[in-house]
Amino acid sequence: MRTLTKHTKGALLCVLLCAIGGVLFTGMSPQAKEQTQFIVGFDAEFPPYGYMDESGEYVGFDLSLAEEVCRRNDWTLVKRPIAWDSKDSELKSGSISCLWNGFTMNGREKDYTWSTPYVDNSQVVVIRKDSGIKKLSDLKNKILVVQSDSSALSALTGEDATEDNKKLADSLKELQQVGDYNSALMNLESGMVDAVAMDYGVAAYQLEGKEDTFILLDERLSTEKYGIGFKLGNTKLRDQVQTSLLEMLYDGTFERIAKEWKLDSSTCLSFDDKTYADGKPVPAIDTDSLSKATEKQDASSDAVKVKKKAQKMSIREITRQLSSGMLATLAIFFLTLLFSMPLGLLLTAIRMSRFKPLQWIAKIYISIMRGTPLMLQLLVVFFAPYYVLDVKTPYSYRFMAVIIGFSLNYAAYFAEIYRSGFQGIPIGQREAAAIMGYSRLQTFFHILFPQMVQRVMPPVTNEIITLVKDTSLAFALSYAEMFTMAKQIAAAQTSLTALFVAGVFYYLFNFIVAYGMEMIEKRLDYYR
Amino acid sequence: MNILEMKHIKKSFSDKAVLQDIDLCVSTGEVVSILGPSGSGKSTLLRCATFLERADSGEISYLGENVVRNDSSGNALYPKRKDLQKAQSNFGLVFQDFNLFPHYTVMKNITHAPIAIQKRAKEEVFQEARQLLAKVGLTDKEDAYPCELSGGQQQRVAIARALALQPKILYFDEPTSALDPEITAEILRVLKQLAAEKMTMVIVTHEIDFARMVSDRVVFMDNGYVVEDGEPEDVIDNPKNERTKAFLKKLHV
Ligand SMILES: Nc1ncnc2c1ncn2[C@@H]1O[C@H](COP(=O)(O)OP(=O)(O)OP(=O)(O)O)[C@@H](O)[C@H]1O
Numbered sequence: 179m180r181t182l183t184k185h186t187k188g189a190l191l192c193v194l195l196c197a198i199g200g201v202l203f204t205g206m207s208p209q210a211k212e213q214t215q216f217i218v219g220f221d222a223e224f225p226p227y228g229y230m231d232e233s234g235e236y237v238g239f240d241l242s243l244a245e246e247v248c249r250r251n252d253w254t255l256v257k258r259p260i261a262w263d264s265k266d267s268e269l270k271s272g273s274i275s276c277l278w279n280g281f282t283m284n285g286r287e288k289d290y291t292w293s294t295p296y297v298d299n300s301q302v303v304v305i306r307k308d309s310g311i312k313k314l315s316d317l318k319n320k321i322l323v324v325q326s327d328s329s330a331l332s333a334l335t336g337e338d339a340t341e342d343n344k345k346l347a348d349s350l351k352e353l354q355q356v357g358d359y360n361s362a363l364m365n366l367e368s369g370m371v372d373a374v375a376m377d378y379g380v381a382a383y384q385l386e387g388k389e390d391t392f393i394l395l396d397e398r399l400s401t402e403k404y405g406i407g408f409k410l411g412n413t414k415l416r417d418q419v420q421t422s423l424l425e426m427l428y429d430g431t432f433e434r435i436a437k438e439w440k441l442d443s444s445t446c447l448s449f450d451d452k453t454y455a456d457g458k459p460v461p462a463i464d465t466d467s468l469s470k471a472t473e474k475q476d477a478s479s480d481a482v483k484v485k486k487k488a489q490k491m492s493i494r495e496i497t498r499q500l501s502s503g504m505l506a507t508l509a510i511f512f513l514t515l516l517f518s519m520p521l522g523l524l525l526t527a528i529r530m531s532r533f534k535p536l537q538w539i540a541k542i543y544i545s546i547m548r549g550t551p552l553m554l555q556l557l558v559v560f561f562a563p564y565y566v567l568d569v570k571t572p573y574s575y576r577f578m579a580v581i582i583g584f585s586l587n588y589a590a591y592f593a594e595i596y597r598s599g600f601q602g603i604p605i606g607q608r609e610a611a612a613i614m615g616y617s618r619l620q621t622f623f624h625i626l627f628p629q630m631v632q633r634v635m636p637p638v639t640n641e642i643i644t645l646v647k648d649t650s651l652a653f654a655l656s657y658a659e660m661f662t663m664a665k666q667i668a669a670a671q672t673s674l675t676a677l678f679v680a681g682v683f684y685y686l687f688n689f690i691v692a693y694g695m696e697m698i699e700k701r702l703d704y705y706r
Numbered sequence: 707m708n709i710l711e712m713k714h715i716k717k718s719f720s721d722k723a724v725l726q727d728i729d730l731c732v733s734t735g736e737v738v739s740i741l742g743p744s745g746s747g748k749s750t751l752l753r754c755a756t757f758l759e760r761a762d763s764g765e766i767s768y769l770g771e772n773v774v775r776n777d778s779s780g781n782a783l784y785p786k787r788k789d790l791q792k793a794q795s796n797f798g799l800v801f802q803d804f805n806l807f808p809h810y811t812v813m814k815n816i817t818h819a820p821i822a823i824q825k826r827a828k829e830e831v832f833q834e835a836r837q838l839l840a841k842v843g844l845t846d847k848e849d850a851y852p853c854e855l856s857g858g859q860q861q862r863v864a865i866a867r868a869l870a871l872q873p874k875i876l877y878f879d880e881p882t883s884a885l886d887p888e889i890t891a892e893i894l895r896v897l898k899q900l901a902a903e904k905m906t907m908v909i910v911t912h913e914i915d916f917a918r919m920v921s922d923r924v925v926f927m928d929n930g931y932v933v934e935d936g937e938p939e940d941v942i943d944n945p946k947n948e949r950t951k952a953f954l955k956k957l958h959v
């Protein structure tokens with residue numbers, strides 16, 4: 179076996195340290211140009227408000243409004259898909275300017291600084307056409323599905339839920355929660371559940387073209403309103419956006435955009451709202467420079483090109499779109515291996531050192547990294563600079579956080595694998611080397627390390643294959659790797675095809691990885 | 707001159723006294739066999755002599771140069787790693803289970819340490835390694851890996867590997883007990899040749915015939931003590947100590 183020369187080893191270590199240092203440094207440095215950016219946070223799986231269309235663009239009613247607001251204020255719009263569970267951290271840490279994503283105000287009035295409501299959205303119940311369910315009370319002993327942390331869920335079981343809704347929830351056989359509407363409707367179609375409760379606007383989008391399968395109950399669970407959520411206290415930005423929205427309402431732009439998205443029947447932005455939810459007055463707009471929307475303009479706006487539901491994509495198109503996500507997945511995979519494998523070795527060295535305190539540090543580190551979910555670790559790495567160090571991180575830090583998080587986690591696993599590899603080497607090898615005059619370092623590099631490498635090939639292969647699949651966890655930081663994109667496409671397409679394509683990608687990737695590892699294993703197998 | 711001098715060596719594992727008060731001197735060109743029942747401390751003595759184990763008290767000198775000595779309270783005082791390593795270059799050890807490096811070929815097993823550790827010239831080392839392989843009868847196995855060799859062949863490689871470092875004294879801990887009896891002859895032949903070349907050797911063994919044939923001196927150990935020390939004929943054929951007698955009787959000598 180050829181081992182690395184002393185110089186290459188030193189160089190590798192330097193590169194590794196510099197890379198980590200560099201990542202941390204560039205990750206923390208403030209960026210001046212952020213100021214003119216207006217960063218909209220949305221979950222990209224919420225058509226028609228914000229989602230990915232068939233060309234891979236993020237589009238939607240809310241994003242169209244945001245685009246117009248930015249045009250009027252001379253801001254650069256940044257559309258930032260986020261993991262919905264992290265929305266509050268994203269907003270607090272300043273990595274987004276606002277949440278604008280069919281965001282329900284009801285029940286959250288005190289949690290954000292809100293614009294006035296602009297969409298009146300009711301919670302409706304979708305059923306199969308042939309189900310025989312006619313009214314809400316027919317749902318007794320049936321299975322109802324809602325999205326987790328959704329308005330429908332809080333309408334049924336939240337603090338502000340009406341007595342009727344609470345009773346309804348109690349009478350159900352089961353109230354299931356799912357991650358996205360797409361799979362909820364698949365469940366409904368297959369008969370595994372009986373009804374799905376969701377926002378009206380979402381239902382209208384999802385049901386388009388499926389009128390033969392699904393219908394809406396006439397009765398509604400609740401009415402609720404959408405607003406734009408800003409960080410608590412950020413009234414300045416809120417007023418700027420509100421003013422632009424009202425100007426758009428005044429000159430007819432708002433109505434036109436709503437029509438484009440077929441939401442004109444549910445908008446509720448109005449000059450009658452004179453105060454915000456927090457009681458502060460809504461600023462009046464200067465109407466002199468604007469032309470009021472006229473009847474004539476209104477009529478002509480019928481000619482507005484209505485935005486269609488995302489067109490059906492062929493498997494080829496889906497594959498082509500996913501391939502950019504595939505690159506991201508590959509980047510996570512290779513960079514994680516590049517950093518975590520040497521880092522694991524360092525950790526093993528510390529873990530096996532004779533200095534007890536060091537040993538304990540490594541032990542505790544490994545036990546924490548292996549004992550807590552990787553997803554949680556990713557969130558900690560990403561948000562720690564803000565919450566702990568009070569440093570604002572640029573968007574590029576997201577990718578670095580993914581790599582740092584994965585590398586720190588996988589280093590712990592590799593360290594334990596290496597350790598068991600070292601421990602399996604007979605003590606006689608060390609003793610023979612000691613008597614022959616090898617120093618401890620020489621024994622390590624010439625005698626122990628090469629033998630360890632051969633011994634750990636099978637468990638390392640396992641770990642690497644797990645990593646291929648784990649890359650999808652980067653969605654926790656809204657990093658657009660393949661699985662995140664597949665989910666977004668699946669949501670926009672209301673079909674699981676993209677997920678299947680992603681599955682095939684993962685399988686092929688793993689197949690190649692397993693084959694490569696087998697080759698390496700064979701090459702190392704010249705001795706026993 | 708004495709190559710090795712061990713005086714009043716004591717060693718316990720937890721509460722068990724394994725070496726009670728051992729004196730052992732080996733002079734240049736001498737071949738000493740150590741006999742004794744299982745558990746009498748023979749391996750521990752070799753491990754103390756090679757610094758794989760640290761004696762609790764006593765003195766150890768190589769080539770007249772003191773390496774380990776007693777401090778004022780009678781505990782063995784070991785020098786720094788560097789000095790220990792320097793003393794280590796005086797000797798080699800051949801293990802019962804060979805401990806060849808499995809990832810190196812026969813040639814690399816023999817040449818790696820002289821080149822990488824002792825920094826000797828490659829050409830010279832390779833040439834010498836080939837001579838050593840010829841001496842142990844393995845000329846055609848240069849490029850084989852240890853796993854491709856029989857036990858006897860591996861042990862001969864191990865001997866060549868130890869010799870390549872040009873030790874002043876070579877220790878063997880039961881070099882044949884992991885091998886089939888008929889293979890013992892291979893090793894014996896090599897040891898005899900080394901003895902003829904005046905290589906200083908200390909051999910721990912269970913094989914009386916082996917001891918009789920190669921050694922100038924036989925040391926008999928029991929329960930952590932040296933109970934007999936003399937010419938092979940005296941110790942093996944006319945033992946004075948009762949324990950030696952009992953031990954030899956059990957082996958039907
Ligand atoms: N590392 C150790 N820890 C504890 N006890 C040990 C250790 N090494 C040896 N001993 C004990 O010391 C005693 C002497 O062991 P040693 O291996 O020196 O005997 P030996 O004469 O070489 O025996 P054998 O002929 O079986 O090889 C034994 O009772 C053994 O159990």
Ligand SMILES: [Mg+2]
Nearest residue numbers: 748749750879
């Ligand atoms: Mg022994």
